[in-house]
Amino acid sequence: MTDPMADLHDRGRENFEGLVEGGKARLDALFATVPALGELAVGTVYGHLHERPALDPRTREAATLAAIVAAGMVGPPLSVHLRTGLAAGLSPAEVCEVVVQTAAFAGFPRAVSAADQLNRLFEGHGLPIPPPPSPREAVLAHLAAPDGEVAEVLAEFPRTEVQATGSDRVLVSCFGDDTVPGAVLHCAVDGGDVTSVTVFRPR
Structure with a gap:
């Protein structure tokens, strides 16, 4: 048994x-x-x-x-x-x-x-003391002064939901008037710095 x-x-x-x-x-x-x-x-x-x-x-x-x-x-x-x-x-x-x-x-x-x-x-x-900013903090700081395509996306879809999905990545859902995001930003984070942002738009 x-x-x-x-x-x-x-x-x-x-x-x-x-x-x-x-x-x-x-x-x-x-x-x-x-x-x-x-x-x-x-x-x-x-x-x-x-x-x-x-x-x-x-x-x-x-x-x-x-x-x-x-x-x-x-x-x-x-x-x-x-x-x-x-x-x-x-x-x-x-x-x-x-x-x-x-x-x-x-x-x-x-x-x-x-x-x-x-x-x-x-x-x-072997972790730094104090630790660097969290992924979400790093992305929020990055979004406060956007440039390039990210600035264009945020101008078009100004309401955002920022969600860390790991210790090195954050998803930013960008909304206009709709309940469905008009774009999603995949942000890679390393040591408290945003190293890349990939923009996804629905087809």
């Missing part, structure tokens, strides 16, 4: 390995003393929740990081989900913004504790 929890655990380990290099070995080390806890935790978080389709991986990891900060967990949970958050496409600046947002609702002491731990985690990952 198949054990549903064991199946979830196996899928969770595979999903975690896909996010974090050497992930299976890290999980084995983390839960070496209490493997049954690892089966429950990994099966639930990465076998079940990770595969639910209602949230994309970036949003799910952002929500998870907010919950971790709110709960005051600055040990392994924050370390693990910084890794998986970055792997899911969160930028370092977005991780920091989650901490800022959480402070208003969970209290500054917990947010400050998380920020203190992030200093060490960022240093360990």
Whole structure:
């Protein structure tokens, strides 16, 4: 008879390995003393929740990081989900913004504790401190002083929706009076700078 929890655990380990290099070995080390806890935790978080389709991986990891900060967990949970958050496409600046947002609702002491731990985690990952602007921030700054084809698009379709879809890319939907975008800008971002913008128009 198949054990549903064991199946979830196996899928969770595979999903975690896909996010974090050497992930299976890290999980084995983390839960070496209490493997049954690892089966429950990994099966639930990465076998079940990770595969639910209602949230994309970036949003799910952002929500998870907010919950971790709110709960005051600055040990392994924050370390693990910084890794998986970055792997899911969160930028370092977005991780920091989650901490800022959480402070208003969970209290500054917990947010400050998380920020203190992030200093060490960022240093360990070789990430710049403080991080460069988030992809969305970089694109908003770029759109504030557009030129060329981008300026023409924004003049024609002045209402925009700006959505980061990864740590290095942002989609800008441009609207006129219609509810359907008249153009979409695909913005590539590197280190807080917009490196290219591709304009897509419906045929």
